[in-house]
Amino acid sequence: MLHFCRGPRCMHARLRQVAGINPHARKTLARIRNACEQRGMKYLFVNTKGGVGKSTLATAFAVYLHDAGRRVAVLDADEQLHSARAIAEAEPGITVVAEFEPNKIPDTITRLADQHDDVVCDAPARLSDETREMMVMADVAIFPMEPTIKCLRSTKESIEVLNYARTVTGGKPEHAWLVLNKAKKRTRLFREVEKLAPSLGLIVATEPIRDLQAFPEADQQGTVVLRVKSDSPSFEKAKSDLKGLFGQIAEV
Numbered sequence: 001m002l003h004f005c006r007g008p009r010c011m012h013a014r015l016r017q018v019a020g021i022n023p024h025a026r027k028t029l030a031r032i033r034n035a036c037e038q039r040g041m042k043y044l045f046v047n048t049k050g051g052v053g054k055s056t057l058a059t060a061f062a063v064y065l066h067d068a069g070r071r072v073a074v075l076d077a078d079e080q081l082h083s084a085r086a087i088a089e090a091e092p093g094i095t096v097v098a099e100f101e102p103n104k105i106p107d108t109i110t111r112l113a114d115q116h117d118d119v120v121c122d123a124p125a126r127l128s129d130e131t132r133e134m135m136v137m138a139d140v141a142i143f144p145m146e147p148t149i150k151c152l153r154s155t156k157e158s159i160e161v162l163n164y165a166r167t168v169t170g171g172k173p174e175h176a177w178l179v180l181n182k183a184k185k186r187t188r189l190f191r192e193v194e195k196l197a198p199s200l201g202l203i204v205a206t207e208p209i210r211d212l213q214a215f216p217e218a219d220q221q222g223t224v225v226l227r228v229k230s231d232s233p234s235f236e237k238a239k240s241d242l243k244g245l246f247g248q249i250a251e252v
């Protein structure tokens with residue numbers, strides 16, 4: 001899966017225009033130009049709402065890609081270090097980097113993307129400069145969301161960062177997924193979110209990730225769901241949900 005600049009849709013032309021006026025955009029242009037020439041796909045798990053499953057899904061996705069034979073790096077920009085710690089314990093074959101300095105994030109992502117097939121970034125639960133820097137660099141943004149009205153509101157707030165990045169880069173991240181996590185069943189809210197998503201520039205993942213005890217249990221065991229050898233229904237369902245979701249996201 002190689003991703004290069006895509007001719008007329010490339011963001012260079014737009015950035016060249018913007019860079020003429022704004023020194024910050026000039027720097028962004030250099031970064032994006034660099035990012036376009038890289039092989040590594042850059043994924044960002046993001047939502048300003050805490051506890052929606054950003055780190056859980058980011059770590060599981062990194063392990064999934066690693067098991068598919070890809071060279072994977074995880075960039076944890078959250079000082080809680082949940083994904084960095086989980087990956088370090090679960091899979092030593094994945095590179096783990098923690099970086100909290102917004103102005104160092106672009107170079108760190110660039111370096112990792114030069115050396116890996118995939119870079120999986122985990123954002124903190126706030127609208128921060130780190131999150132903006134990561135969003136501008138990302139090819140794919142993934143917004144985990146709990147199926148509640150409160151969470152839908154904060155997800156809309158997070159989408160402002162997506163819109164900012166798309167404006168600055170001329171359309172990147174090209175793919176933005178909304179993932180219903182901790183879902184109990186296909187509720188009315190889920191159906192409403194499905195209808196609303198395209199107007200927000202998002203694609204809704206076909207199936208939600210169910211609310212399953214397997215996730216906190218894997219946390220307690222210091223690992224990720226995909227690494228737990230258990231055929232209990234909860235783990236079976238969790239693995240099946242994750243593989244369904246990642247099959248969709250990684251296909252892009």
Ligand SMILES: Nc1ncnc2c1ncn2[C@@H]1O[C@H](COP(=O)(O)OP(=O)(O)OP(=O)(O)O)[C@@H](O)[C@H]1O
Pocket residue numbers: 049050051052053054055056057078080082124125181182183209210211212213215216217219
């Ligand atoms: N589908 C799920 N079913 C049940 N529990 C889940 C599910 N997804 C995540 N969890 C649990 O929810 C808690 C919060 O998840 P996680 O730390 O991944 O969220 P986060 O968005 O990264 O939080 P923060 O914003 O604090 O970084 C964890 O205990 C995790 O095990």
Ligand SMILES: [Mg+2]
Pocket residue numbers: 054055056078080082083122123
């Ligand atoms: Mg987290």
